[in-house]
Each structure stands twice: as structure tokens, then as C-alpha cells.
Amino acid sequence: MEVGRLPISASQRGKLISAGYTTLSSLSSLSPSDLALDLRISENEAAEILKVASLGSRLDEPEGGRAIVNGAQTAWDMLHEDEMFPRITTSCLDLDNVLGGGINCKEVTEIGGVPGIGKTQLGIQLAVNVQIPVDYGGLGAKAIYIDTEGSFMVERVLQIAEACIEDMTECNGLLRKDFQAGQLKMHPNNILENIFYFRVCSYTEQIALTNYLDKFISEHKDVKVVIVDSVTFHFRQDFDDMALRTRLLSGIALKLMKLAKEHGLAVVLLNQVTTKYIEGSFQLTLALGDSWSHSCTNRVILYWNGNERYAYIDKSPSLRSASAPYSVTSKGIRNSASNCKRIRMM
């Protein structure tokens, strides 16, 4: 194992290597004062380096011979865990079906489409649906809504929340006609209260918020969905240095993915479209370029197909590529056929 992998400053690393300490084992038997003398640094600094080094070598040792790579999981365990995690319904049965039951927790899902197709609507719908109580097949959790565009409309959230409660009451009536006890105690205001709204006004704030989310979610443990509407906006204006843009975006994507894994929550990124010249004609494609398209686990594209809105699974490691119709009604996202307004529950 190389000293180069230790998380220490460049000058300390340089001193170690020039003094001949290239492996961790060469550091293991040293005392801080020896090292301090050797590298001509303070004893405190030397103690710091040794602490980091011993931590590094411990991580490298196989634990009880069982795990070959530390921190890894077997595929079987992962399957089991996957099944444990609930999914957030979109309120559209067809869409849920192609998504394998809804938006997956622990994963980053990117949703893109032309202006006016319903991206913000879907975002708001998910922020409401994540709050459906466990008794009704939901998660009973809270939502974070990160608005970069200023298109979040509280009036609309209220409409969707009211419709959601209405649907649950209806379902309640069907399931347990005889019981009075199963009354639903939920008010649209409760739903609104549990949506944490951040208004982000520059890309710096967006990066800062991404860094800060980890702490925020540790304080608000029941957040199960983070919606970014849209991830694109600030990165599309005023950006001359495309290499910097790519670097910052991939940094954000990595942090969000880590967030999704660690806290078992769904991250939904909304993206805009742009035009691209492919094979002799202009075509629509999601914005932010090719390297960005690698950074999300799932990618869903919303588009017009004739008179209907469709969602297409463009990329997913587990779902087959398929498309499903949906519609945006006054109640929110619903099945495309108007007679079928049943919401997926239990």
C-alpha cells in the first residue's frame, strides 16, 4: 500500500516519500518523535500522520477473513435489502408499472422533458405522495423540494394535496366500511408543512446546499425524497468554462448518490431538454451533455406522443426500456384514461 493514498497534505506526503517512507508498514513501528526528527516536522504533526496511517492500514486488512473487500455487500444481501425498500408511487398506475412500482428509494432518478410536459407537476406529486401514511401503502415521510427556477407554486401543491387526501378517504371508505375508527386524520396543511422548500439562486448555492443536505437530513431523519427542480437551470446560464461545469456537476451527482445510499432516500433530478445534431438532423436530448448522462442511475424522458403524454425509461440498470402514458389533471398526475382514476394503494 502506498503512502500516496493517505489523506494528508501534499507537502507532508512529499516529505514522507523523500525520507523513504513509501509503505504503510514502514510507518507502523515508528514513534511520533522518531518521525518528527526524520521529517523535520513538529511532533504534533507527526502524531497526526501516524494516526491517519494506522487508520489506513486497519481499513486495508480483511475483517475476520470473511469480507474480501471491506464495506462490500453480497449480491444476495443487496437483493434482500432492495425488497425491503418501499417505492414512492407516482399516482399513475401505468407509470408505476414501468418504473417497477414507483420511484426507487436509494437511487438517483433523472426526469427530463420539453417545457410544459409536466416535470414540475411530477415533482410536486412525488413530494405529496411520499407523505401517504404507511397504512395506505405509502412511506409516511417528508420531502425536500429544491427550487432553482422559481416555478414552485404553493397553490398547486395545495390542490394536489387536497386531491391526494380525497383519494385516500375514498379508498378508506371502500376498504373498511364498517369501521369508524379508521378515520383519516390528515389535513392538506399537514402535507404542506412537511415539504421543506429551498430556493436556490446561484450555482454556488446549489453546490453548498448539496454539501449541506447530509447534515440537514441527519437532523430531519424522516425525509425520504429530495427533488431538485431543475438541476440544469443555473448551470445553463453564464457558464463559459465547460470543463469546470462538467467537474462541478459530477461532484454534485456523486454527493447526491451517496446521500441516496446512506439515508435510503430517493433523489429526483428534473432536467431540461436541448437540441443536438445527430446523424444529419436536429434531435431533442436532455441538457448538460454526455458526461452528465452517466451520472444518474435511472433516466426517464417525458414526451408527447400524439395527443398523449408518455414517459419513457431511457436508462435503468434494472428496468427494461418501456414507455407508459400518463396525464396531468387538476388533481395531479393520473392515469391517462380519464375513467380510470383509481390510485395505487396497498
Add this chain to the structure above:
Amino acid sequence: MANKLIREIGLPKSIANIFAARNIVTAKDALSLTEFELMELLDVGWAEVTSAVAHISAIVCPPYQSALSLMEQRVQNEHLAGHLPTRLKGLDEALCGGIPFGVLTELVGPAGIGKTQFCLKLSLLASLPSSYGGLDGHVIYIDVESKFSSRRLIEIGAKSFPEIFLTKGMAQKMSGRILVWRPASLSEFTERLQQIKVSLHRNEVKLLVIDSMAALVSGEYEQGIPRQHPLGWHVSFIKSLAEFSRIPIVVTNQVRSQSRDEACQFSFQVQRWKETKEDQARYGSHLVAALGVHWAHAVTIRLVLEAKSGQRFLKVSKSPISPPLAFPFDITASGMSLLSDDGIDLTGPDINAIRSQGHSDIINFTGESLQ
């Protein structure tokens, strides 16, 4: 917040000095680098860098609000919960009270359809005293195409609100609140926008109209896709203007004819390319909004004005609160009026199509009736 100085956010002195020595002055500078780059540049360990970045992030990050408190604030502090009523009953109902504060509302349509008429009416409504349902404020009207007509403005006022405009001196007072400014070029417009930001608060401006946005770039806007949008900066600046002064901003957009291989398909849809082409021919619509898809993403509400077989329609084509609806309308002496307050539901390509069939007939007709 992004330009906060690193030395003033309470980092430990030792690390703050290292940042200063490496010329990383603002939070923006620091957050534009990855943690690894910072380690190399500052020559400090991983633990210090991560804790410094976490601290900077926590300071720069905007505060959160629950959606409930957001709504309560709007209802409490703002006239009609933050809407400018258009006095077109059907449209107001669809938009939950009118043109919302704090966002961009766009009007798209062919020349002569009534975009400017609608803007004039809105300017009047914003300047009316609150006892008459107005916003009782000043209006800044940026008239790029030199189409603003004071005479028409007074005419609309006199016909729609005779009780106010026939009172002596009121017409002068109302129209005195509307400041018209005609920029000569995009650069002048850019310069003035920044001054407007300052004056928005001072002068109690309650509405900003830009008629039209497309005319600003039409000379400079080439077919094809530029790497950076010429209005990129303006888009975010105007949006933030709306947001922070909490006023409605109305912009108009022209139309242009669709070029042959215009992108309107995703790559997985290509096999249906021919089919859609025929569809479009059947609908007879070859018009698209002059500012492209990038701009369309930025506006929150898009209203399309179009003409179909001799009848004008106002369509709510993009809105986070309203389903797509179409209202037949007419331009009368008192401005725009809806022929029916019940919107017609729209589906599919109809929502975004801009038609101008039989349009020239109506222009002649209304042109006469106005005189």
C-alpha cells in the same frame, strides 16, 4: 450569499489564512473547486478540507421554509395572495387569481394578434387604485418594438373603467404612472436592466412589461444552435428580478416559421418521424416561438395567442397551476375580452401549436371597428 467572503464566515483563523494566501476569497471560489483540488492547492489534509467545505456550505446554503409557511406568507403580505387579476374571468380562474407575482409570464403569437393590447391592459390594471382592484403602483414598460400607444392606452382605460378615467385629472394620473422606455440595442437593454433593479423598490413598481423579448435578439439570433444562448444572462437576471421584488413580469415573444429539420423528437422517437411530419402538415401550423426551447424552459407561464379559421384563441399552453385551456377572444375598444369563460380542454400538439389561419381577415375587421 455566493459572494460571501471566506474570512468573514467564522472559519478557524489558521485555515482562513491559508484560503486567503491562495487567493480563494469568496465562497464561490472555494465551492467551485473539488475537495481534492483544494487539498492540493491549500496543502492541507483531507479532514481540514472537508470540515472547512462543510462549514462554508452551511453558511452559504439558503434557509428552508415549509410550503405551508410560504403559503401563509403570501396570503398575509400580498394583495390577492400575489396575483394581478387580468379581469378576464375565465383566465383568472384558470390561473388561481391572475398573473402571479414573482415569475415570468410570456405571451406568444403572430404579429397583430393582440399581444401589445394585452400588455397595455395589464399596465392599466397594475396602475389602478386598489379600491378599484388594481395594484396602485408604477409600471415599467420596455417597448422594444416601438408599439406602445398612449392614445390606445387611454382609450382602453376610458372604455373599461369610465368611472375612473372620466374623472378629471385621473387619466393623467393613471397614465403618469406608466413609464415607457425604448432601448435601442441589446447592450443598452442589458445596461438599463441593472439600473431598473435598483429603481424597482424605490418607485413602488408593481409590474414590468417587456414587449418584446424576441425583437432584442432577432438581428443577432442565427439559425442553428449557438453554444451559449445570447439571452442566457438575461433569462436568469429577469427571473431573479421577479423573484426578489415579488412583482409580475410579462414578456412577449414573436413567432417565426419552423425550419424543415427542426428538432421536435427524441432519438428514440425517430422511427415515427415521417408520421409526425404529416401531422404537422395537416394541422397547417409551421409557426414556432421565436426564442427556442431554452427560453421556453425559463418562463413559468406561457400564453399563446393564435387565430384559427377566423377566430382568435388565447391558450394557456404552459402553467404549473392550470391545465391546458383555450379561450376564444376578441379585441374590442376596451381591450381584450373573452367570448366564453369556459375554457376548452386541449390535448397533444394542440397545446403548443401556434396558428394564424384566416388571421388577416380579422385584422382588417377589427382595425376598422377601432377607428
